[in-house]
Amino acid sequence: MSQELKNEIAYALSRLLRAGDYKLKEKIFQQTCLLMNLNLTIDLFSQHFNNLLPIFMSTIRGHGEIAIDALNHTWKKELPWIHPPIPLLPAVLKKIREEQIETIIVAPLWPGQIWYTELVNENVQFFMLGWSNEILLPGSLLNKMNLKLSPSKIYCFLMDKRPEREENSGQISLRLKKLLDVMGIKGKQAYSFRQSAATQLVVMGLGEKFLNTYTGHARNSKSTNEYLVFVERLKDNEIATKLSDTHGQVECNSISRTQQR
Structure with missing residues (x-):
């Protein structure tokens, strides 16, 4: 990544951070769920004008929140939606590790x-949820200051630090290590995004055949979107095969939808 591009990303995100007054579109939220x-x-980390769930904790005192300052309250026994201010992301990740919970985090692409x-x-x-200027609705303060959201990629991450999940990670790592050795992915490559992508397939429970095919494809893919589209196609194909075995024929419309994206 060039220094010029890094500067553009930093500038766009800094404006996004300073603005702070925005809300994720309801449609995007529902699709994600x-x-x-x-x-x-x-x-968590919302206010009365941009909360996406009836129960929420606010960053400041407002209307309807059950508490203020989520970092000072337990998140156990909850499945939170977390779209925090960017400076709080390190503290949020630390809290997730400490409380050993499953959660969704929304954050920008910021290598x-x-x-x-x-x-x-x-x-x-x-x-990827989309570009910030397309999926985030500006609030009154943003409009009053005549500021626009600079375009930056916004991602959604499913994190799971529950104890039972951590126990399974050892078996997943062993299986993945064997697969990466077979595919010739070693050294620094083994710690790259390819490993993370292959791990996702293991977690989804897809068969060894699909995993081998996917890993080979991943070595040649050029973008995150290609990885994700391929994952969805494999998953849909496996589901279609299972349904065909049971019911004879099946129309796999989901594959067509994936190919059109």
């Missing part, structure tokens, strides 16, 4: 940041 197949229980590296390397699943 459906895709992740999760029943979220609480919206070089320690918190971003942790999100990419330790997530269970992730995908």
Whole structure:
């Protein structure tokens, strides 16, 4: 990544950070919940004008929140939606590790940041929500100051630090190590995004055949979107095969939808 591009990203994100007065579009939120197949229980780090769930904790005193300053309250027994101010991301990740919970985090693409590296390397699943200026609605303060959201990529990360999840990670790592050795992915490559992507397939429970095919494809893929589209196609194909074995024929419309993206 060139220094000029890094500067552009930093500038765009700094404006996004300073603005702070925005809300993720309801449609994007609902689609994310459906895709992740999760029943979220609480919206952390929101305010009364941008909360996405009925139960929420606010960053400042307002209306309707059950508490202020989420970092000072327990998140256990919750499945939170977390879209925090960027400076709080390191503290949020630390809190997730301490409380050993499953959660969704929304954060921008920002290579070089320690918190971003942790999100990419330790997530269970992730995908791009869209560009900030397309999926975030500006609030009254933003409009009053005549500021516009600079375009930056916004991602959604599923994190899972529950004890039972950590116990399974050892078996996943052994299987993945064997697979990477067979595919010739070694050294620094083994710690790259390819490993993280292959791990996602293991977590989804896809067969060895699919995993081998995917890893080979991943070595040649050029973008995050290619990885994710390929994952969805493999998953849909396996589901279609199982349904065909049981019911004879099946129309796999989801594959067509994936190919059109």
